Amino acid sequence: MSKKPGWREIPIGTVLTEAGSSVKLKTGSWRAYRPIIDHTKCVRCLMCWLFCPDFSVKISEKEGKVERVDIDYDYCKGCGICAEVCPTKAIRMEPEVSG
Amino acid sequence: MAKVIGLTGDEAVAYAVKQCDVDVIAAYPITPQTVMVERLSDYVADGEIDAEFVPVESEHSALSVCVGASLTGARVFTATCSQGLALMHEILYIASALRCPIVMAIANRALSAPINIHCDHSDTLGSRDSGWIQIYTENVQEVYDSIIEAFRISEDKRVLLPTMVCLDGFILSHCMERVETLEDAEVKGFLLPKPEYPYPIDPERPMTYGPVALPDFYFEFKRQQEEAMKNARSVIREVNDAFAKLSGRKYDVIRADFIEDSDVVIMCMGSAVGTMRHAVRELRKEGLKVGLIKVRVYRPFPEEELRKALEDKKVVIAMDRACSPGAMGGPLYEDVCSLLYDAEPKPKVANVVYGLGGRDLTPSDAKGICKYALEILKTGIVKERIKFVGVRE
Numbered sequence: 001m002s003k004k005p006g007w008r009e010i011p012i013g014t015v016l017t018e019a020g021s022s023v024k025l026k027t028g029s030w031r032a033y034r035p036i037i038d039h040t041k042c043v044r045c046l047m048c049w050l051f052c053p054d055f056s057v058k059i060s061e062k063e064g065k066v067e068r069v070d071i072d073y074d075y076c077k078g079c080g081i082c083a084e085v086c087p088t089k090a091i092r093m094e095p096e097v098s099g
Numbered sequence: 100m101a102k103v104i105g106l107t108g109d110e111a112v113a114y115a116v117k118q119c120d121v122d123v124i125a126a127y128p129i130t131p132q133t134v135m136v137e138r139l140s141d142y143v144a145d146g147e148i149d150a151e152f153v154p155v156e157s158e159h160s161a162l163s164v165c166v167g168a169s170l171t172g173a174r175v176f177t178a179t180c181s182q183g184l185a186l187m188h189e190i191l192y193i194a195s196a197l198r199c200p201i202v203m204a205i206a207n208r209a210l211s212a213p214i215n216i217h218c219d220h221s222d223t224l225g226s227r228d229s230g231w232i233q234i235y236t237e238n239v240q241e242v243y244d245s246i247i248e249a250f251r252i253s254e255d256k257r258v259l260l261p262t263m264v265c266l267d268g269f270i271l272s273h274c275m276e277r278v279e280t281l282e283d284a285e286v287k288g289f290l291l292p293k294p295e296y297p298y299p300i301d302p303e304r305p306m307t308y309g310p311v312a313l314p315d316f317y318f319e320f321k322r323q324q325e326e327a328m329k330n331a332r333s334v335i336r337e338v339n340d341a342f343a344k345l346s347g348r349k350y351d352v353i354r355a356d357f358i359e360d361s362d363v364v365i366m367c368m369g370s371a372v373g374t375m376r377h378a379v380r381e382l383r384k385e386g387l388k389v390g391l392i393k394v395r396v397y398r399p400f401p402e403e404e405l406r407k408a409l410e411d412k413k414v415v416i417a418m419d420r421a422c423s424p425g426a427m428g429g430p431l432y433e434d435v436c437s438l439l440y441d442a443e444p445k446p447k448v449a450n451v452v453y454g455l456g457g458r459d460l461t462p463s464d465a466k467g468i469c470k471y472a473l474e475i476l477k478t479g480i481v482k483e484r485i486k487f488v489g490v491r492e
Contacts, residue, residue: 007319007326011199012259014320015298074330 029053031078033093037070041090044069048091050080057082101346106278107490108242108271112204112264113138114278117148118286119202122173125153125164128182130216131268134207136178158183162190162201168307169199172299174250177201180268181208184222188229194261195230196320197309200253200294201261203231204246206272207369207420209456217255217457220369221421224430230324232262232331233398235368238277241395242266244348247286251338256295257330267370269457281346289345290451302464328399335396352401353423354393355408357383361390363472364409366435367418368394371453371460375418378465389469400434409446411437414475416468418451428452428485450480453488464488 011017031062044066044073060068071082083091105345106114112135116124124143128136143152151168155161155479156181169175179187182206194201205223209215223233234249236242242264248392249262266272281289295429298306312320334350354372357379359365367375372393379391410414417436419429427433428450436448451468454460475481 004315005319007322009296010316010325012323012324013296013298014196014309014312016310017298017303021307021308090455 026074027077028074031076031096033078033080034073034096035076035078035080035082035091036094037069037071038090038092039068041088042069043088043090045087047085047087051081051085053079053081101279101281104278104280105275106239106243107134107273107275108239108266109134109206109273110138111243111278112246112266113142114280115243116176117142118281118283118289119149119174119247119250120287121150121176123151123153123165123168123275124177125155125161125168126177127155127158127161127179127183129158129181131208131272132178132180132183132204134272135204135206144214154171155452158186159190161171161188164202166190166194166197166199169194169201169294169296170300171293172296173200174202174254174294178204178206180206181210182223183402184226185210188226191226191229191231193309195258195324195380198259198296199208199261200259200296202246202249202253203261203263205263205265206268207265212289215456216268218270218335219420219455219457220265221455223263223265224419224421226263227430229396231248231398232260232396233265234262234321234396235265235394236271237370237372237393239271239274240278240348241350242271243278243280244342244350247281247289248342248350250290250415251341252331253336254291254294255334256297258327258334259296260327260331265369270370272291279346285345289341332399342442350395351404352396353404353408354395356391357388358390358392358408361388362413363388363476364390364392364412364414365418365468365472366392366394368397368431369420371418371420374460374462374465375468376413378462378469381462382469387469389472394431402438405438406442409442411444412446414472415439415446415448416451416472417448418453420454422452422455447475447479447481450485450487451488458489475483
């Protein structure tokens with residue numbers, strides 16, 4: 001990681017001069033449990049997409065219909081709400097294993 | 100030509116703010132600041148200033164509105180005191196960290212309980228660490244002049260910090276005095292065209308204001324605030340000089356009277372300075388030599404000027420119109436002790452706490468404080484670190 005700027009190099013007043021910069025903060029590294037979707041059970045009802053507090057459920061569409069639902073692991077913090085609300089129990093939470 | 104008007108402290112604030120051509124005022128009335136808000140809402144309603152007046156539901160909202168308005172690059176004013184300032188407390192830190200050059204007048208008033216509407220400095224001294232510049236005034240002329248100076252100081256790009264202009268509740272806020280005013284055009288010429296805030300809110304250039312800054316960035320923003328306070332020291336000097344050229348009235352961060360030939364110096368802030376000066380003059384007629392230092396700018400603390408003024412003094416009395424139960428003494432006392440820790444030779448320093456909840460500081464109290472200082476000079480002993488003047492035993 002590059003060196004962080006010193007106090008003289010940062011804009012004053014806590015201002016972030018670039019809009020939309022939160023995209024750069026990959027919160028996926030905070031995750032202790034990883035949601036895994038079993039696509040054989042998923043009925044694409046989008047309850048997980050509706051309840052996800054971090055917009056981390058990605059939808060792939062084809063001809064106006066939902067083809068597939070995936071988790072965006074760059075931002076998913078592993079809260080497990082998707083697994084909780086899934087009516088077909090298609091999402092399971094597995095511990096993240098490092099190394 | 101300067102027009103001379105009879106104004107109370109509150110009216111002088113409102114009149115100065117009108118001449119400073121502010122863009123946004125958001126304030127909630129509270130005794131003894133109320134007249135400022137009444138006059139300003141009159142000015143706006145009568146079209147005498149082209150400003151947005153936001154009648155908010157609380158002081159917390161008042162300062163929050165001011166922060167938002169200030170971030171657009173507008174010139175912003177508010178006023179409060181006591182419980183109102185306490186309710187603003189969390190936003191005080193936000194205003195200074197977001198570098199909003201807001202000017203706020205405070206008609207100093209004691210904090211509850213017991214509920215009290217009269218003067219002491221416990222409200223603003225309790226906010227001394229919030230990152231605001233603090234100016235304490237002695238009379239109504241100084242109130243008027245300090246409001247104008249405050250906008251010029253706060254809005255300078257080297258500073259960009261908010262300023263509190265403090266006037267003693269009732270003693271100054273409701274006391275009518277002769278005030279020499281400036282012409283509107285003179286005030287306009289003295290101020291910056293607009294605040295030099297570098298990132299005014301602009302829908303065409305979206306930015307984020309006040310985001311989260313965790314352990315990896317928070318510290319750097321606080322360091323920037325320290326630097327701004329350091330810059331404020333020199334900017335305040337420049338502004339005082341420029342104001343003297345314009346008005347003929349020269350202010351400084353401190354004012355020292357009779358200190359050249361005095362071994363003993365009394366330090367105080369606000370309207371008590373006038374009473375103490377009277378006492379010091381009277382005692383000189385009796386051959387008793389006591390010096391007086393008024394601390395006008397309390398934050399940033401006038402370290403350099405005070406160090407010079409207190410050089411070689413033998414006794415220093417710091418007077419606090421506030422108490423800090425459980426502390427070594429009042430806020431001014433503690434600052435003066437820190438200042439003098441490195442002094443050689445080191446003077447004896449004692450604390451006087453006086454005037455809480457609007458208790459009068461009488462001329463005889465004032466003389467008594469001077470004599471107390473002379474007693475310490477004679478004996479070399481400070482018997483009680485905090486002396487409470489005016490309380491019933």
